Amino acid sequence: MEASAGLVAGSHNRNELVVIHGHEEPKPLKNLDGQVCEICGDEIGVTVDGDLFVACNECGFPVCRPCYEYERREGTQQCPQCKTRYKRLKGSPRVEGDEDEEDVDDIEHEFNIDDEQNKHRNVVESILHGKMSYGRGPEDDETPQIPPVITGVRSRPVSGEFPIAGALAYGEHMSNASLHKRVHPYPMSETEGAERWDDKKEGGWKERMDDWKMQQGNLGPEADDAYDDMSMLDEARQPLSRKVPIASSKVNPYRMVIVARLLILAFFLRYRILNPVHDAIGLWLTSVICEIWFAFSWILDQFPKWFPIDRETYLDRLSLRYEREGEPNMLAPVDIFVSTVDPMKEPPLVTANTVLSILAMDYPVDKISCYISDDGASMLTFESLSETAEFARKWVPFCKKFAIEPRAPEMYFTLKVDYLKDKVQPTFVKERRAMKREYEEFKVRINALVAKAQKVPPEGWIMQDGTPWPGNNTKDHPGMIQVFLGQSGGHDTEGNELPRLVYVSREKRPGFLHHKKAGAMNALVRVSGVLTNAPFMLNLDCDHYINNSKAAREAMCFLMDPQIGRKVCYVQFPQRFDGIDRHDRYANRNTVFFDINMKGLDGIQGPVYVGTGCVFRRQALYGYEPPKGPKRPKMVSCGCCPCFGRRKKDKKYPKNGGNENGPSLEGGSDSVFSLVFSPTYCFFNPLTLNFIYTCGAAVEDDKELLMSQMNFEKKFGQSAIFVTSTLMDQGGVPPSSSPAALLKEAIHVISCGYEDKTEWGSELGWIYGSITEDILTGFKMHCRGWRSIYCMPKLPAFKGSAPINLSDRLNQVLRWALGSVEIFFSRHCPAWYGLKGAKLRWLERFAYVNTTIYPFTSLPLLAYCTLQAICLLTDKFIMPPISTFASLFFIALFLSIFATGILELRWSGVSIEEWWRNEQFWVIGGISAHLFAVVQGLLKVLAGIDTNFTVTSKTTDDEEFGELYTFKWTTLLIPPTTVLIVNLVGVVAGISDAINNGYQSWGPLFGKLFFSFWVIVHLYPFLKGLMGRQNRTPTIVVIWSVLLASIFSLLWVRIDPFVLKTKGPDTTKCGINC
Secondary structure (H helix, E strand, C coil): CCCCCCCEEEECCCCCEEEECCCCCCCCCCCCCCCCCCCCCCCCCCCCCCCCCCCCCCCCCCCHHCCCCCHHHHHEEEECCCCCCCCCCCCCCCCCCCCCCCCCCCCHHHCCCCCCHHHHHHHHHHHHHHEEEECCCHHHHCCCCCCCCCCCCCCCCCCCCCCCCCCCCCCCCCCCCHHHHHHCCCCCCCCHHHHHHCCCCCHHHHHHHHHHHHHCCCCCCCCCHHHHHHHHHHHHCCCEEEECCCCHHHHHHHHHHHHHHHHHHHHHHHHHHHCCHHHHHHHHHHHHHHHHHHHHHHHHHHHHCCEEEEECCCCCHHHHHHHCCCCCCCCCCCCCCCEEECCCCCCHHHHHHHHHHHHCCCCHHHHEEEEEEEECCHHHHHHHHHHHHHHHHHHHHHHHCCCCCCHHHHHHHHCCCCCCCCCCCCCCCHHHHHHHHHHHHHHHHHHHHHHCCCCCCCCCCCCCCCEEECCCCCCCCCCCEEECCCCCEEEECCCCEECCCEEEEEEEEECCCCCHHHHHHHHHHHHHHHCCCEEEEEEEEECCCCCCHHHHHHHHHHHHCCCCHEEEEEEEEEEEEEECCCCCCCCCCCCHHHHHHHHHHHCCCCCCCCCCEEEEEEHHHCEEEECCCCCCCCCCCCCCCCCCCCCCCCCCCCCCCCCCCCCECCCCCCCCCCCCCCCCCCEEECCCCCEECCCCCCCHHHHHHHHHHHHHHHHHHHHHHHHHHCCCCCCCCCCCCCHHHHHHHHHHHCCCCCCCCCCCCCECCCCCCCCCCHHHHHHHHHHCEEEECCCCCCCCCCEECCCCCCHHHHHHHHHHHHHHHHHHCCCCCCCCCCCCCCCHHHHHHHHHHHHHHHHHHHHHHHHHHHHHHHHHHCCCCCCCCCCCCHHHHHHHHHHHHHHHHHHHHHHHCCCHHHHHHHHHHHHHCCCCCCHHHHHHHHHHHHHHHHHHHCCCCCCCCCCCCHHHCHHHHHHHHHHHHHHHHHHHHHHHHHHHHHHHHCCHHHHHHHHHHHHHHHHHHCCCHHHHHHHHCCCCCCCCHHHHHHHHHHHHHHHHHHHHCCCCCHHHHHHHHHCCCC
């Protein structure tokens, strides 16, 4: 599909498909009257109909028919001026790559296809051709022929462009109507390597001998050159990455302190349980329950950090192995997903910078495809993306010419560094100044679009050609796809190819569940599987731009490593943020989690998926299990002495593919399409990727094949083309389908009813059931036996924006905590899900359990923060008077807590300020957002009351850190404010009571004041955020907080500690007359 072909909109369920061409200005054609061929100088001539011959309908570049046909047969098949691929004109012979046409006149004679080729058919395609269809056709009654032996068959390697209809599949012409009825077989073509080493080809043996002699140094270059080549080959064979264990001098003391802290904690809890406070039994019991929960929570959080590791990557080895000079680039293609919903909360300029950084990344352009999911069907997003595609033609060559970092223009031009460092080109300053001016003009155009979108016309948005925008009703609109860059029109100002850029807005209709972001991501998985089907996918939020242009290469060092890559489901990068104040008041950077917890998980089974900055293996998202190594066949005895054993008979394929979690990818990457068949016939089972060996006509297996095909459709959906793509674990697209057919199928797979009665969202793709779909998705992969990798390059791979004001930060934490509570009450609860398969390691399970129960810590935390004030108000304490020996438990416990934190900072490199901010926000978020998340989660489970998902605003204030002081009212502010006021009142009451009762009451007071000050110090950032820049607090917050604080203060008034309670004589000892 050409980039200029227009916006494709339609609904598969309603059988509608519309192509809108008028939203872009048409390219002007040249006047061809009297022109001559610009290549050979001859006259252009006329067509068979007598009209002037026009070779290129895009730009009208004058070329005569002989030059046109020569260029199509021997050349690049492109117009010399606009680089558009030449289409076949009437009367011209077909060449490989021509699109299928409905009005073909002489198709039998336009291609020279050997009849022998028709006999070699792929088994998978034969079965799909015979069985997989949306309805029955005349072919369905035919008995499928069992193919002869085929070896070395491979799927077509994926490229960065839509495939143009190539050689006809085994001589069969596919009409446009039949394209969507069934999948046709692929043409079998030899690879370059197969041709080179084929003994039947002329000179094949001699070429192999020459290559062998070249490697031995007996022929060709000099000895020094040969030595250099051999050293490069040795370097290329080395691993692409390695583990860097933490130094034992740092990690061993850390582990010893953890064990010591665990023992001290056990003795402390034993002492607390065996020594109750009889005059305050309620306070004592509450405090002991809270302390036991804190100990349990600490164990779940601490022990997954037992094996922390670092990793190193070797990008030079990656290039030596997969980017050899003079050979095709063998790096794996990558599909990149960017999701956006509301352009008012997620500004188009932010999304544009993310897209521009993707298009300019350091990776082969033909192997990058960028898909933008517009889940709000906004015309503003669509038009902004069109402007971005035009600006990319200038921005991308500038980035690659001068190797600038980062490659998001907004961040690059605002970077406060010496931009002339390491720049040696004399033209750099001039071109940078010109590019900055171009970017400022681009920003003005985007801002104009945003200003125009502020007021929606009564009749809805109208496109340039007068067509109503299909997404005017955001809750009821057809699916839309637009290819902005790619194939035709996908070149920059210097004539170089640009990566593909595709706009996608899935269909939405009333009455269907759309599953928010998870549903949008699954739609992108299917669309990309139909159009490009890259084996790896990078997922980014719209505000996370590529800060390191080699980020994809960093991930490939793990995913393409022959030793460890086959079992890696995804590579997770840490999140880094721009625009956060220096002191990081609300722990927005989350450094403790990304630099400590995630490193610890990487040493077990891998880090959790955090929603963005992650490169996935497509087959892992499809629910397949990781490949298993070859196993020796089991021998069983037959019972007689001379026979030592015999091979176990091959079983029929198991009912569910041999495992309970899903099919596996055993046998390597080419096991699906490269097999050496035995004399028995072999059928392919698409559900399990296993082969069924039978003898004779195999009529009995017909029903089994039909059942497997039905199970495959139940698993992936009713799209034969997409189902075929799921079998290609190395990627690739069916070369037998035309671009128009692929786009029509892409509209089908994003229809709102496509996922009905399939496994999407339950076993495949992003998992539904929680607003934090990222945790569930990674958890399901780890339960199948996959492992993940944590990659931390020195230059951060991605950077994004984070909400820096208090209200937005608390709402963000609320959303995360609510998702964890939803997972805890779902069938995917990590405490018991996947126990039967036992493929999830126990420490990894501890980490996942901790991610789902941490919101419940808010209940004991709130109680513990309030207990201290109650103790001050009631003149009671949660602990009895302690002896000198018992005091050692408290001292040892506090020392172990501080020692654990200090040693953690030592091996992780996290600063003490970042650690302290994290501790403070753990208390702030725990008694506010986490508490509300537990309440909302319980309401949803018990009463069915659902909560709305709100997108975090990505807008920024013009003033630096101006958003930090912005106050937005939310009920999340009430609990921390109440706790703060109660503790302040308690401190005043306690000190007043001590002054009134004399110096003997100061001793017990210090213990109570210590805990209250602990609460107040942790809530200090909250207090600063509450006061804002003007040191004022909204009236509503003050009223609610004072009201709740007064309730607790009445307890103190009832006790009246200022009045001395004089005790009379003990009449039992002295009598009445004492």
